[in-house]
Amino acid sequence: MSSRAERSLPGRLPSLSPVSFTMLVVVGAVIIASIGQVAPSPEKLAVGVPKLLDLLGRMMPPNTEPAFMQRMFWRIIETFQIALAGTVIGIVLSLPMAWLAARGVSPLGIFRHAPKVVISLFRTVPDLVWALLFVSTVGLGAVAGTMTIIVDTIGFCGRFFAEAMEDADKKPQEALQAIGANRVSVLFGVILPDIMPSLINSSLFALEKAVRASVVLGLVGAGGIGQELKVAFDLFQYKNASAIILAIFLIVLVMEVVTDRLRVKFQ
Amino acid sequence: MQEVIRTSDLAKTYPNGKSVFAGVKLSISPDQRVALIGANGAGKSTLLKCLIGLLPSSQGEIMTLGESFSSTPSSAQLYRLRRQIGFVFQNHGLVGRQSVLTNVIHGKLGLPGSWRAWHHSLAQGNWREEAMQVLSEVKLSEKAKSRADELSGGQAQRVAIARALIRRPKLLIADEPAASLDPAVGRDIMKIFSDLAREHGITLVYTTHDMEHALNYSDRIIALKAGEVFFDLPTRDVSRAEIDNVFQG
Numbered sequence: 001m002s003s004r005a006e007r008s009l010p011g012r013l014p015s016l017s018p019v020s021f022t023m024l025v026v027v028g029a030v031i032i033a034s035i036g037q038v039a040p041s042p043e044k045l046a047v048g049v050p051k052l053l054d055l056l057g058r059m060m061p062p063n064t065e066p067a068f069m070q071r072m073f074w075r076i077i078e079t080f081q082i083a084l085a086g087t088v089i090g091i092v093l094s095l096p097m098a099w100l101a102a103r104g105v106s107p108l109g110i111f112r113h114a115p116k117v118v119i120s121l122f123r124t125v126p127d128l129v130w131a132l133l134f135v136s137t138v139g140l141g142a143v144a145g146t147m148t149i150i151v152d153t154i155g156f157c158g159r160f161f162a163e164a165m166e167d168a169d170k171k172p173q174e175a176l177q178a179i180g181a182n183r184v185s186v187l188f189g190v191i192l193p194d195i196m197p198s199l200i201n202s203s204l205f206a207l208e209k210a211v212r213a214s215v216v217l218g219l220v221g222a223g224g225i226g227q228e229l230k231v232a233f234d235l236f237q238y239k240n241a242s243a244i245i246l247a248i249f250l251i252v253l254v255m256e257v258v259t260d261r262l263r264v265k266f267q
Numbered sequence: 268m269q270e271v272i273r274t275s276d277l278a279k280t281y282p283n284g285k286s287v288f289a290g291v292k293l294s295i296s297p298d299q300r301v302a303l304i305g306a307n308g309a310g311k312s313t314l315l316k317c318l319i320g321l322l323p324s325s326q327g328e329i330m331t332l333g334e335s336f337s338s339t340p341s342s343a344q345l346y347r348l349r350r351q352i353g354f355v356f357q358n359h360g361l362v363g364r365q366s367v368l369t370n371v372i373h374g375k376l377g378l379p380g381s382w383r384a385w386h387h388s389l390a391q392g393n394w395r396e397e398a399m400q401v402l403s404e405v406k407l408s409e410k411a412k413s414r415a416d417e418l419s420g421g422q423a424q425r426v427a428i429a430r431a432l433i434r435r436p437k438l439l440i441a442d443e444p445a446a447s448l449d450p451a452v453g454r455d456i457m458k459i460f461s462d463l464a465r466e467h468g469i470t471l472v473y474t475t476h477d478m479e480h481a482l483n484y485s486d487r488i489i490a491l492k493a494g495e496v497f498f499d500l501p502t503r504d505v506s507r508a509e510i511d512n513v514f515q516g
């Protein structure tokens with residue numbers, strides 16, 4: 001009787017097949033090796049932390065000279081301009097891209113995978129890589145930044161717009177197709193109004209994302225406030241750097257408050 | 268007078284081998300209100316779609332509104348057919364987030380000059396007036412500005428009727444238009460159909476699996492059973508027992 005109980009009692013640990021066990025050991029080894037090679041060692045921390053505190057000390061107080069503040073102000077405006085122009089153009093381009101890519105909606109049939117691949121490519125390559133690419137093609141400055149945000153937005157909105165279009169209510173689409181409405185009429189008359197809340201939501205997220213991206217694009221020369229931050233660090237102007245970091249904090253915070261408000265409004 | 272719909276020896280088998288009906292011979296004259304009845308799965312929807320060219324038939328000839336075709340109409344024929352036909356389905360198929368007025372004007376889509384019919388604010392002025400006219404015919408003028416998703420089921424179905432009427436159709440096709448409504452509301456809807464068809468001289472073909480809807484709102488009843496036309500009679504000559512028989516196994 002006790003032997004039967006033993007047989008049916010599950011072990012404390014799930015039994016592992018040899019393959020799973022080997023995989024587990026390999027993954028464990030990779031993690032441990034990685035930590036050893038790139039994570040900060042105690043010695044590194046012992047040196048680094050005081051240095052960081054020293055740096056923070058030299059950043060205080062943030063620079064508030066009027067001339068500097070004025071230059072920053074224009075950089076902040078430029079940052080918002082990059083984000084706004086890039087997002088709006090990106091959203092406008094995302095709509096047709098998503099339409100061409102969406103299953104059951106696209107007029108391209110099987111070739112809808114072509115725009116889909118482009119959207120995925122835009123999404124998966126990181127924005128700083130796009131920025132480097134555009135800086136080396138159109139030169140330093142805000143234009144490269146805006147182009148980066150456009151590509152970023154298409155990667156993000158293209159995907160979510162297409163998914164929303166695929167999920168749109170099919171019944172009115174079928175009712176209007178039956179009387180001979182063409183695809184463009186169905187898009188504008190049925191699909192877009194149907195998915196408007198989700199379009200607005202994705203667009204606001206895209207704008208928020210764009211503002212975050214546009215503050216760092218300057219680090220690779222693509223315009224905006226990030227450019228000032230890079231200059232400040234390059235020239236060891238730490239009081240300028242701290243002022244810029246505060247400004248970035250404010251920009252992102254303002255953006256989040258604004259988009260949250262808008263989201264509630266458009267619910 | 269020429270028939271609105273005539274078929275001879277019509278058969279439909281789906282690509283998966285499912286044979287729905289065969290040897291269907293019909294002749295529907297103008298101004299008739301025809302109830303097409305049959306149990307669930309008898310092939311009512313399939314037959315309707317074949318008659319108006321939305322589904323290819325497998326055998327036989329179809330003549331609808333002067334267009335003769337076998338299997339499927341040519342695209343020119345389909346275009347002409349669609350211009351003269353209005354549809355209403357069991358599900359109203361309205362765009363919930365659009366106004367009632369816009370939904371009614373959607374009924375003009377597919378007609379010449381309809382590229383701006385996707386929103387009432389863009390549509391030509393006389394179409395907007397026509398939309399208000401048909402809305403008043405279904406007694407919903409006061410709802411023109413409401414969003415379609417704020418309507419009750421019966422109101423939504425009335426908007427769907429208005430959307431079909433604005434095409435000024437010669438033939439109105441309704442597939443189970445009252446099936447998902449409360450009984451009283453369903454009777455209202457059937458009455459609206461029947462009265463409007465009579466008033467405008469529209470040929471009405473509707474499907475139903477409700478005995479009262481078949482008997483009270485039609486001039487003629489066509490019954491489908493076991494893949495064939497079981498009977499095809501003027502409504503006044505049809506007894507309840509015969510209808511019961513249609514719905515029985």
Ligand SMILES: Nc1ncnc2c1ncn2[C@@H]1O[C@H](COP(=O)(O)OP(=O)(O)O)[C@@H](O)[C@H]1O
Binds near residue numbers: 307309310
């Ligand atoms: N696309 C399809 N492919 C295969 N069989 C179908 C298809 N559509 C309907 N059927 C079958 O054809 C028969 C008739 O269906 P339908 O015309 O919808 O009947 P009804 O409208 O009278 O309820 C049913 O048995 C149904 O399962």
Ligand SMILES: [Mg+2]
Binds near residue numbers: 311312313442443
């Ligand atoms: Mg049916």
